[in-house]
Amino acid sequence: xxxxxxxxxxxxxxxxxxxxxxxxxxxxxxxxxxxxxxxxxxxxxxxxxxxxxxxxxxxxxxxxxxxxxxxxxxxxxxxxxxxxxxxxxxxxxxxxxxxxxx
Amino acid sequence: xxxxxxxxxxxxxxxxxxxxxxxxxxxxxxxxxxxxxxxxxxxxxxxxxxxxxxxxxxxxxxxxxxxxxxxxxxxxxxxxxxxxxxxxxxxxxxxxxxxxxx
Numbered sequence: 001x002x003x004x005x006x007x008x009x010x011x012x013x014x015x016x017x018x019x020x021x022x023x024x025x026x027x028x029x030x031x032x033x034x035x036x037x038x039x040x041x042x043x044x045x046x047x048x049x050x051x052x053x054x055x056x057x058x059x060x061x062x063x064x065x066x067x068x069x070x071x072x073x074x075x076x077x078x079x080x081x082x083x084x085x086x087x088x089x090x091x092x093x094x095x096x097x098x099x100x101x102x
Numbered sequence: 103x104x105x106x107x108x109x110x111x112x113x114x115x116x117x118x119x120x121x122x123x124x125x126x127x128x129x130x131x132x133x134x135x136x137x138x139x140x141x142x143x144x145x146x147x148x149x150x151x152x153x154x155x156x157x158x159x160x161x162x163x164x165x166x167x168x169x170x171x172x173x174x175x176x177x178x179x180x181x182x183x184x185x186x187x188x189x190x191x192x193x194x195x196x197x198x199x200x201x202x203x204x
Binding site (some may be wrong): 096 | 120
């Protein structure tokens with residue numbers, strides 16, 4: 001089974017996480033995962049961008065450590081790494097999500 | 103007297119603020135302002151970059167609304183816009199500063 005690379009919790013970098021969260025499409029993905037979807041297939045997100053752009057955004061979020069992704073059959077499912085982010089950067093995710101919800 | 107442009111509090115944009123805070127030199131400036139210096143001349147910061155690079159970073163912080171700058175004679179003094187940031191994006195600045203202090 002194919003697997004995807006993910007940084008460990010103690011490898012999460014503030015610069016990379018802030019850059020990942022500093023884009024409105026990526027925040028929209030994170031908001032959808034935070035607000036009621038523990039795990040969601042990439043295809044289930046409604047995003048105002050092309051599929052390849054969307055794939056790029058998911059990859060940025062994964063390599064930054066904001067989401068984890070895994071294969072379920074042929075689909076890739078995404079999960080928010082809330083606990084890891086809260087451990088490494090307490091309060092940061094909630095502050096960004098609160099700001100994004102306004 | 104020369105003045106410098108600053109965005110109003112309700113004009114602060116999350117993307118721009120996250121990008122401004124997503125650089126280690128700029129976070130160092132913000133940390134120095136947060137930790138005990140209400141107002142500080144640009145020249146008083148010890149930064150590991152050239153003067154022109156430093157000037158760039160201060161400008162990015164100012165145009166994002168993270169700091170305000172004003173002339174004091176020939177020097178430019180900087181102040182952290184903590185209240186404005188806390189009003190617009192509650193908890194965000196503290197979360198980033200906490201993460202940056204680790």
